[in-house]
Amino acid sequence: MEVVATVSSETKRKLLQDEYGVPDDHIFNSQDLSFAKGVKRMTNGRGVDVVLNSLAGEALRQTWHCIAPFGYFVEIGLRDIINNTGLDMRPFMKDATFFFFILTHLENDRPDIMSTIVQGAFHYLRQGITRPATPTVSFPISDAEGAFRLMQAGKHLGKITLTWGDDEIVRIVQPRMSGPHLDPEGVYLLVGGLGGLGRSLSSHLVRLGARRLCFLSRFGSASAKAKDLTQSLEQHGILVHVQACDVSDESSLAAAIDCCSRELGKIRGVLQCAMVLRDGLFVNMTHQQWTESTKPKVHGSWNLHRSLPDDLDFFITLGSFTATIGHRGQSNYASAGAYQDALAYHRRCCGRHATTIDLGIMRDVGVLAETGMTDSFREWEKPYGIRESEFLAIVETAIDWDTRNFRHPQILTGLATGGSVRSAGITMPYYMEDARFSVLASTGMREAGDGDGNVGSAGAVPVHSLISEAKFLEDAARFVLDALVQQLAKMLQTPASEIDTNRFLNSFGIDSLVAIEIVNWAMREAKSTTTVFDVLAGVPMTTLCARLAAKSKALPAALTCTA
Known part of the structure; x- marks a missing residue:
């Protein structure tokens, strides 16, 4: 069997000679149309029995005219197909056949035929009848862009392959969704x-x-x-x-x-x-x-x-x-x-x-x-x-x-997530105690500095944890008072040192909305219950915090009995 080929460079000509043993006089230049005359001269005007073509435009037309009687022309290029370029009819007078197929169509629509083709290809490889194209240039999947750029340049030889590895990081670009187009008449x-x-x-x-x-x-x-x-x-x-x-x-x-x-x-x-x-x-x-x-x-x-x-x-x-x-x-x-x-x-x-x-x-x-x-x-x-x-x-x-x-x-x-709230240095919102928001509450907590992923006050040990370790009820009350002072200072945007714990909370000018925040804070941080009326009642902060500590669910059982 004689093989005739066209190439676009001297490097490719040398590859065909050295790797595949194609004689120099059987290799023509695809950059001009002289190859058509060369093929007809070699075959005494008969043409070739099988053409595997990827050339486009006039080069495709000239190649089509190189077909021999009862020959097969297999088109693997897409440019003329997409452009719906016309095809000369005269070569069909030789009972020639023009083929075109897209492999993915075969895979999707005729998997039975695709299976036969793949099995046959692997059989040829195992028997040594054929071998992979050389040379092979490999790119990691993370550099798929580089592989496509090399292919686009049209200067590569052999095949370009993509390799997969467990450590490969692939950048995924989300396709930009086009926005809605409103009706100008509507x-x-x-x-x-x-x-x-x-x-x-x-x-x-x-x-x-x-x-x-x-x-x-x-x-x-x-x-x-x-x-x-x-x-x-x-x-x-x-x-x-x-x-x-x-x-x-x-x-x-x-x-x-x-x-x-x-x-x-x-x-x-x-x-x-x-x-x-x-x-x-x-x-x-x-x-x-x-x-x-x-x-x-x-x-x-x-x-x-x-x-x-x-x-x-x-x-x-x-x-x-x-x-x-x-x-x-x-x-x-x-x-x-x-x-x-x-x-x-x-x-x-x-x-x-x-x-x-x-x-x-x-x-x-x-x-x-x-x-x-x-x-x-x-x-x-x-x-x-x-x-x-x-x-x-x-x-x-x-x-x-x-x-x-x-x-x-x-x-x-x-x-917000628990991590973003902690990073902002603000109090965890009450709704994060709700099981429906448990995933949000724990998201980003480790990155924000809470290794246990617990939801609590930003940058401090939750007061309920301190209460659970208290030896005396007075200690628990002090823990609640210290935490409330910090919370109130943040709400009032004033230094904690300026807050007199012997004063009533309502004397700081807080309204019912701030009182609600304190009620929520007590439930979340101290695991205790109170009401807006208790917060706004005329009792010193020390008294209020003692009551909160006594009603805390975190209070040790031994202290609960004395409370």
Whole structure:
């Protein structure tokens, strides 16, 4: 059997001569088309019986004309196939056959044939009929990029292989998901969307393609910031409609939606941002405080569910992570958020779009930022805070997921890990005592310096551990007092040395919300129970701490009897 080959360099010519014994006059240059005449001259115009081709363009056409009668042309290149290049028909007059196949197609669609081929290949190797191509250049799998770059250069000889090893670290690049593209003819409804988050959202919706925005707000465009927003959007060619509307009033909402649809067109999506904060302890909360906070999210979200078309592209409600973890000072707001979470599940069960986003502490946009309240949460920002860019990315993902009814209808954000809380030097939150958050609580604790992975006060031995080793009840009381002084100093942002332990706690000017934190601290750190009324009662800190120590579950049994 005679073999004729084409090469693109002298190095490859020499390889064929030295490794495979191909005579020099049987090797032609593939960089020009002279090889076609050379092959026909060698074969007295007959051509070759089998062609294995990877050349493209005119070189492929000339090679096709080198086929002999009843010959087989096997194409292994892809360029002309992808480009749908035409093929001369005349060589078929020689009863020639043109083959093309992709090995992966064979593997997927005809595994029986693929199995026969692989078995045959290994049989040839075992019998020494064939051998691996030489030379072989190997790259570790961690340097797959280098292997592809060498192949792309087109200067390698033989084969390029990737090797696997237990110690290899492979960099995985996540494919970037393209963001959703909103319908420029569709109308997008923002409820309560003239506040800080809403203003940020509206600009982002425009970047995603929206050109028609309808805002529903209790006060319409009365505020200066709302007027600035609408003017800015209109200057960029956005159709804007602002309607004063209380979404908790079903008839008012229905009229507003009808007006919006008549002026702008069909509503394609909604973002429910309405919120009212009326903080306070549940036991002290008036009915008015409860309803003012819950109505926008409970009645408002339900009315939107009933009043808007069934074929929305997305229905997204914004809430708070307190809907999941609770908040003693915001029971009304937390319960309203929990209702929105349940509504999202209900809509999904009904085959309609819905996603609820439970947000953590917003750092640079929203109610806290606009009212200056972020200063009160400065120490919590690092482990819990969400920046505006992160918030917009979350909303963008939610729109994309909701449009496709993809994944879970509830997105929970702002929950820190135990390690991030410890690294920030702040007290572990009460919810980490909940078994549902046990994985979060232990995550990163070793890296943060707690070798046992225990959840406790940052940078110190948990006070309940000290209580468990106390020899006398007075010692346990002192441990609680020392720990409470440190905790109170952090809350009041004052040196611990300036806190007089003979004073009443209420004399430090603490309110009911701070008292709640102390109650939670006692439960978590001292394994003891108390009430807000006890904390705010007129008793010295020393007396309060003695009572906490006496009721601690960590107190040794011998001391419990004397207590």
